[in-house]
Amino acid sequence: MLSRSEEDHLKAVYSLLQEGADAFTNDVATRLHTKPSSVTVMLKKLADKGLLKHQPYRGVRLTAKGRGLALMLVRKHRLWETFLVDRLGFAWDEVHEVAEQLEHISSEKLVDRLSHYLGEPAFDPHGDPIPDRDGKLPERPTLQLTDCAVGDSVRLVAVKDPSDELLHLLGGKGIGIGARLKLVARHAFDGSFELHTAPKTTHTLSAQVAAHLLVERP
Amino acid sequence: MLSRSEEDHLKAVYSLLQEGADAFTNDVATRLHTKPSSVTVMLKKLADKGLLKHQPYRGVRLTAKGRGLALMLVRKHRLWETFLVDRLGFAWDEVHEVAEQLEHISSEKLVDRLSHYLGEPAFDPHGDPIPDRDGKLPERPTLQLTDCAVGDSVRLVAVKDPSDELLHLLGGKGIGIGARLKLVARHAFDGSFELHTAPKTTHTLSAQVAAHLLVERP
DNA sequence: TCCTTTATTTAGTCCTGTCTAATCTTTTTC
DNA sequence: GAAAAAGATTAGACAGGACTAAATAAAGGA
Structure with a gap:
């Protein structure tokens, strides 16, 4: 079980890597509006839990386990965004902050039922792919x-x-x-x-x- | 802005009072699976914020402000329970734990839209009344x-x-x-x-x- | 009424997650 | 290639929220 802060750090690392860049301490800190020293501490915690490899001064790489957990966070985030826009009528630019909160709700059953309720969507309102329950990303319409x-x-x-x-x-x-x-x-x-x-x-x-x-x- | 723990304590006090009993430190601790000493500290914090009056050794009473905030928590909890049961197909006895998490999501807009989406329900799946956005409880079907x-x-x-x-x-x-x-x-x-x-x-x-x-x- | 029991509060400790300041690496620049 | 700059880590402090142990208040019984 990860704390909220651990989840935030894991997801920040994942999305930095996803964007092609390396994940450096400073980048993570900037993304989370926090200080590099705090990030270093959290990276150590995540490394101890086997979610990523941290090479001091060299950035981090995710392990398979860490990537899997990050994908579940992304899945939750994007499913909630879909719910907020498609069902509750939020505008696409209003949902991020709320989805940031909702993505930390921990209940596998809830996530799977929500996905089913929404019709197992493969892309969220921004067009970003939603990982399935096994962490597989749909083919992008490139x-x-x-x-x-x-x-x-x-x-x-x-x-x-x-x-x-x-x-x-x-x-x-x-x-x-x-x-x-x-x-x-x-x-x-x-x-x-x-x-x-x-x-x-x-x-x-x-x-x-x-x-x-x-x-x-x- | 209240912390998650402050919200939990406030709601525990509210529901104890709602049940007719006085709210004593021990009762709150039992309800939150925590120790009386921890509760004393939190009650002091809530009292400092003007949400309740704490008479040492004599229990607590809510202020109007405290009652209002507690009612908003109850509103959120019961709306989410309604969503989980009516829309996602949860059984009525599976929803409490998840709703406990969801009730801490802070977004007035989300709550109001959720209520609208559910058809402004007045009672949750357990038959408990759902306060409206002004904190007013519907008449019970006595x-x-x-x-x-x-x-x-x-x-x-x-x-x-x-x-x-x-x-x-x-x-x-x-x-x-x-x-x-x-x-x-x-x-x-x-x-x-x-x-x-x-x-x-x-x-x-x-x-x-x-x-x-x-x-x-x- | 006094003494025991129970409830409550207070004091001090610990853990988490953040920060600042100082130190240490790596990279850049001249 | 050495000095400066930039980036990262470590050390130490602090706040929030929980705990245990000790002290204090209220309630009950002989």
Whole structure:
């Protein structure tokens, strides 16, 4: 049984890793609005419980057990968000704070019944995937960058058939998994894209490259 | 803003008083599965916040503010119980523990929307009244003792048109508000009742008296 | 009434989770 | 490659909430 704070830390680690970044003490502290020293202590506790491996000064990695528990928290959070929006009529931007509280309710039966009541949804109101009771995430409805329109903001979730050459090209532009891409133009001549990876950073990608990039909204 | 523990103590005091008894330190401790010394400390905290008056060695009384907050907790608890039973298909005896957790979720909007979603119910699955958002309890569907059948176990909730003489008669038999009455026989000759007020204590009440007693199940 | 029992409170301890301040690593910069 | 900066950890303090043990108040019985 985890305390509320332990659950918060575990989930913060999970989502940082999910976003492609490493999970460093500072990042966790920022996310939880707390201080790095407090995070260090909690990471040690979670490591002692076998939920993650903590390499001092090097960040953390989740164990299978830790990932499983984190997925159950994500499941609860997203199911409650679905309930709040679909059934109680909350707006999608009002639900996070309340769901943060609801996700700590501990009752497996409640979670499973809620999921059933909602029709076993696979995605929450934000489009995020809801893990099933075994922790399996549904396939994301990914789309190729070439299917996006100018003005879209998307996030890179996978690279299809990643060759060394392709990955090197992307790496050189600072584009990795989790990168946020905003399409600003598309050239009719060769189908190449202009996109922002950051407010002032513009890159050009050929149509061949774009066809390998799987993205999601938002 | 009250802590979870403060809320638990406040609600325990409220329900003890509701049951007609005084709220003594020991009773609160028993109800919360904690020690009297811990309760004393918490009662002091709640008294400092103006939610109750604590007379050392003499028990506590709630202030209007304290009663109001307690009623909001009761409201949340009973609304969630209704949700769990009516919507998620829980059995009535499975819901208490989960509702104990859910009642601490703090979001006025959530409570009001939940109530609306459930059709503004006035009574929970156990038949207990659900306070409205202003803390007002609905009228109980009381029934006269004369409408009860042999074998019923009921609780005295009110005395209709209480005259001094009637109250004196009841007082002499040790029957007061909150008393649990089990009907063991009814005489066809004059409509009088035989009932237990305790396992081995039998009393006889005339039909005239019984008609003044308003009771509830269970 | 005095003494015993029971109920309550007080004092001091411990555990959890947070913080600040100080120390120690790692990375960056010149 | 050494010094500075940034990031992480450790040590020590503190608040909340629980406990045990000891002291105190109220209630009951001889």
